[in-house]
Amino acid sequence: MKITEMRSWDLLIPYAEPFRPSWQPGVVRKDREFTLVAVTVEDGTVGYAGVDQFRSSEVKRYVEPYLLGESVYDVEHHAETLRNAGFCWFIDMALWDIIGKLTNKPIHEIWGRVRDSVPAYASTGARGNPDERAELIRHYRDQGFKFAKFRFGNEDLKDDLAIYDAVHAAAPELGLMIDANQATNLPRKDHPLRWDLNRALQTARELHDRGCLWLEEPLPRYNVEDLVRLRECSDIHIAGGEKNRGLHEFQVLINAGAYDIIQPDPAMSEGMSQLRKIAAASEMWNRHFIPHHGLSGLGLAASLQLCLTTPGLKYLEMMYEPPTRTLETYQQLGGIITSTIWIDDDGLVHGCEEPGLGVSIDESKIDQYVVRS
DSSP: OBEEEEEEEEEEEEEEEEEOBTTSTTOOEEEEEEEEEEEEETTSOEEEEEEESOOHHHIIIIIHHHHTTSBTTOHHHHHHHHHTTTSOGGGHHHHHHHHHHHHTSBHHHHHOOSOSEEEEEEEOOBOOOHHHHHHHHHHHHHHTOSEEEEEOOOSSHHHHHHHHHHHHHHOTTSEEEEEOOTTOOSOOSSOOOOOOHHHHHHHHHHHHHTTOSEEEOOSOTTOHHHHHHHHHHOSSEEEEOTTOOHHHHHHHHHHHTOOSEEOOOTTTTSOTTTHHHHHHHHHHTTOEEOOOOOSSHHHHHHHHHHHHHSOSSOOEEEEOBTTTBOIIIIITGGGTBOOOOOOOTTSEEEOOOSSBTOOOBOGGGTGGGBOOO
8 A cells, every 4th residue: 555645744732731852941931842743655544643842844855755655564664764863763653553554453453452551651741849749749649640740950950859758649559650850951041950970860769769760860860880870779760751862772771781771762762663673672672661751642542552562660650740831732742642541440551542643633623733844
């Protein structure tokens, strides 16, 4: 089945309230940049993919000429094209979305399931004071989440730990993860303390004593030597990888033993099917493979497929922090995505039985967000 058409849109989707990302201190965002791609094959079947930032010009110039007229099933051949097209591997989602629709099966049935459901954790994107964070975790608990991830970023360790202690006291039954966002590659206005090995190790020990599940991105992503030392000296799981790019970087991280938990993203790090290779390498080296949230309902569906089809410890990260990153503004792209991935009463997300990614798109909603050049 040959690819006959590719369409891409640069979108600007407003937040209900200003968003202050933890990984970009001093930056205030009123909206988010997003690229949506639709791939069509001969019989009219359409698959969708998406990623943050504006990438439609790259898609049109470096991907479309090489995929048009080619078989949608040649995903390993297309992986090289996407890899060489300036990080356009997120389009792998659309190819597998089509393959699932053509076979009338969800991707997890094509790949082979390990499990039918996965526990989800609510993931914050901003920092806050102890009282604000305590109020938020109570909301998570009331929504049915059993796990949640919060952000550290204070100059003084005691101020970070005050946030953890307040959150734990507000909902002691919830499991907690902490993200330090030290591996970011995005520009910032403020320049907070950059953690060194000593700060990371102190934090890891304090969090272990408090029962935290893992410490994420405690050091810059290419400081492999100190990451290895930190992991070897810590009893808590050390996690990271969402900002790494390409199979080769994950080979270095896994072989060196930089992380206990490898967290590639199916939109940013490699194609979703290529992440299965990272999962296999993680399994062989006795590491845990827990993918990043995927940046939208499309990427979240891709991460869910990976969680359902790869062995080992699994949690599904769900970016959800009202009133800024709500289901509508973040997962559903302002209403373009009409389906929703959500938890059941036990805090679990189940695999969708709809074919492909299982994500529904209303293309009539796209035009209102399109950025005109």
